[in-house]
Amino acid sequence: MDATLHLAQDPDADALLGRSPLAALIGMLLDQQIPMEWAFKGPRTLADRLGTDDLDAHEIAAHDPEAFAALLSEKPAVHRYPxxxxxxVQQLCQYLVEHYDGDPEGIWRDAGSGAELLRRLEALPGFGKQKAQIFLALLGKQLGVRPTGWRTAAGAYGETGSYRSVADITGPESLTRxxxxKQEMKAAAKAAKTTGSR
Incomplete structure (x- = not known):
């Protein structure tokens, strides 16, 4: 995997995301309840604190849980809930070690279809259907992983020319879109809630 991503809006963090499947997965996992750039910068911060230029699922899985939590909690914290x-993050890495010998690319390397790949992503700890579909769309749109039917499996996130998720961010302009x-979706959800409670 060697791609140019623009999710963290930080050259070093984005470079790691583009070459490390594990960094991309961890960034996706962290992408909740905090700004997207903060989430996708997390893997680079974590690598720096581990004293490495890459991330290794075996190493993270075996790390002392308290010491690992302390790494994420250092200022600036990697997440609002470090x-x-x-x-x-450790559960994700433990799953990868157990099911894919610590190799994240094993998730998609031999996936026979988009539906199969979606099932594999949904099985990851911390990945629900929406997160799995967004990551599948990211794999297809920006990382060249395109098993048969991947767009269909990714749902609306797989649509060409859409600006729904991190899968569609290729620079500042697309980030704005x-x-x-997302603001429109929040406003619509809020309006529906208000209407429904009358």
Missing amino acids: GSMAKR VRAH
Whole structure:
């Protein structure tokens, strides 16, 4: 995997995301309840604190849980909830070690279809259907992983020319468009809630 991503809006962090499947997965895992750039900068911060230029699932899985939580909690914290996210990151890495010998690319390398790849992503700790579909769309749109039917499996996130998620961010302009889409969705959800409670 060697791609140019623009999710962290930080050259070093984005370079790691583009070459390390594990960094991309961890960034996706962290992408909740905090700004997207903060989430996708997390893997680079974590690598720096581990004293490495890459991330290794075996190493993270075997790390002392308290010490690992402390790494994520150092200022600036990797996430708003560093303790619980440290646990999730370790669970993800433990799953990768157990099912893919620590190789994240094993998730998609031999996936026979988009539907199969989606099932594999949904099975990852911390990945629900929406997160799995967004990551599948990111794999297809920006990382060249395109098993048969990947767009269909990714749902709306797989649509060409859409600006719905991190899968569609290729620079500052597309980031602005994705942000605008998310604001519209929040406003629509809020309006529906208000209407429904009358």
